Amino acid sequence: MKFYSTNKTVPSVSLMEAVIKGLASDNGLFMPERIEEFHPQFFKGIHRMSFQEISFEVANKFFGEDIPEQVLDEIVFDSLNFDCPIIRISDQIYSLELFHGPTLAFKDVGARFMARILAHFLKGISKEVNVLVATSGDTGSAVANGFLNIPGIKVYVLYPRGLVSNIQEKQFTTLGNNITALEVDGTFDDCQRLVKSAFLDQELNDDMVLTSANSINVARFLPQAFYYFNAYARLHETELNSDFVFSVPSGNFGNLTAGLFAKFLGLPVKRFIAANNENDVVYNYLKTGKYEPRPSVATIANAMDVGDPSNFVRILDLYNHSHRDICTDMVGYRYSDDEIRETMKQVYTEKKYMLDPHGAVGYRALKADLKPGEVGVFLETAHPAKFTETVEEVLGKGTVILPEKLSAFLKSEKLSFGISADFADFKDYLLNN
Numbered sequence: 001m002k003f004y005s006t007n008k009t010v011p012s013v014s015l016m017e018a019v020i021k022g023l024a025s026d027n028g029l030f031m032p033e034r035i036e037e038f039h040p041q042f043f044k045g046i047h048r049m050s051f052q053e054i055s056f057e058v059a060n061k062f063f064g065e066d067i068p069e070q071v072l073d074e075i076v077f078d079s080l081n082f083d084c085p086i087i088r089i090s091d092q093i094y095s096l097e098l099f100h101g102p103t104l105a106f107k108d109v110g111a112r113f114m115a116r117i118l119a120h121f122l123k124g125i126s127k128e129v130n131v132l133v134a135t136s137g138d139t140g141s142a143v144a145n146g147f148l149n150i151p152g153i154k155v156y157v158l159y160p161r162g163l164v165s166n167i168q169e170k171q172f173t174t175l176g177n178n179i180t181a182l183e184v185d186g187t188f189d190d191c192q193r194l195v196k197s198a199f200l201d202q203e204l205n206d207d208m209v210l211t212s213a214n215s216i217n218v219a220r221f222l223p224q225a226f227y228y229f230n231a232y233a234r235l236h237e238t239e240l241n242s243d244f245v246f247s248v249p250s251g252n253f254g255n256l257t258a259g260l261f262a263k264f265l266g267l268p269v270k271r272f273i274a275a276n277n278e279n280d281v282v283y284n285y286l287k288t289g290k291y292e293p294r295p296s297v298a299t300i301a302n303a304m305d306v307g308d309p310s311n312f313v314r315i316l317d318l319y320n321h322s323h324r325d326i327c328t329d330m331v332g333y334r335y336s337d338d339e340i341r342e343t344m345k346q347v348y349t350e351k352k353y354m355l356d357p358h359g360a361v362g363y364r365a366l367k368a369d370l371k372p373g374e375v376g377v378f379l380e381t382a383h384p385a386k387f388t389e390t391v392e393e394v395l396g397k398g399t400v401i402l403p404e405k406l407s408a409f410l411k412s413e414k415l416s417f418g419i420s421a422d423f424a425d426f427k428d429y430l431l432n433n
């Protein structure tokens, strides 16, 4: 299958090129040329399939022409070796828990899958690839752990000194091997600028193969469609006659866009809810039809602090830029930090369910939007222990129990290399290592 650029000024490329390059050369995002619906029969028997079996069928739609069946099967089973269970919160509301992977957040799914797809393509070119990733916390840990010990790939995680939580920092600075953590004397924006400058630097690109691993990469964002199908499959028997609504806590909109792809593949979803914190440019777009990016503002759901969501162009492209059609499939909600805290407290007290700040945004929007006869699923994108400080501030000291996976990271020693926010410093480091 070929992948075209959302800017449509350059020719389509192969899957391999789309995965290795990440971004099209006209700065557009890659999109699959075809989205073929599943036969309705597929959905009748889907409840008999496991998460991995379902994921293979979905992966096959996008990657099947370019990756041998046996290899794709191995990639799926190897990367998705954890569960995405669905938990009943009330009669109408379910939580899709996406935090049972190694770093306890949903980004594990895409990062682990992408690492293996990239490794498969690298076998053909016998060159080492360098993955550069700027992180404000969660992306760095998912990518570092997803790519750990994958042959032929080196990962450089750039993060702002003193601006990520201790737990987050430990998850990408303790791994060693092919993972290098670079502690930048600057902000997250500086880290992003350094990575962008590296991609544009001719001398660096002549010397080494550089790629990115954020949700602009098709191999990282498309696998996120898998768990929407899984949620449907697990609900299929008990809630067969209901209309399904998905609520997605959103930042860069990779997760929600993958949900829309699931719908285009035929998954019967009535609508999606774009649940935002105070970074509400998409919320405003849905209200007014005008897209006006702004600098991000800091909130307690910080993985959603994005002022110009990169995957929004994919949504526009899917719907041929029709505001009306987008609004048929999507509604928006937006909540302040106080409202997020209030929801975390209420759900913990009344339903005995601990939400993390991101999931709380999804839950609240779903609760507000559901109509009688509908069944709603919100994506619980991270384990509350990843945000222990915030959660305990709201629910009380000692309420969060640290899972074994996280305490193991905390016990290991931090290894990082300090660099300035000056590009020359970063470039020097890359050329000499």
Ligand SMILES: *Cc1c(COP(=O)(O)O)cnc(C)c1O
Pocket (backbone or CB within 6 Å): 105, 106, 107, 138, 139, 215, 249, 250, 251, 252, 253, 254, 255, 256, 303, 304, 358, 381, 382
């Ligand atoms: C990354 C992230 C989000 C936002 O996902 P997008 O795909 O960027 O919209 C939400 N919650 C958590 C916990 C995250 O890490």
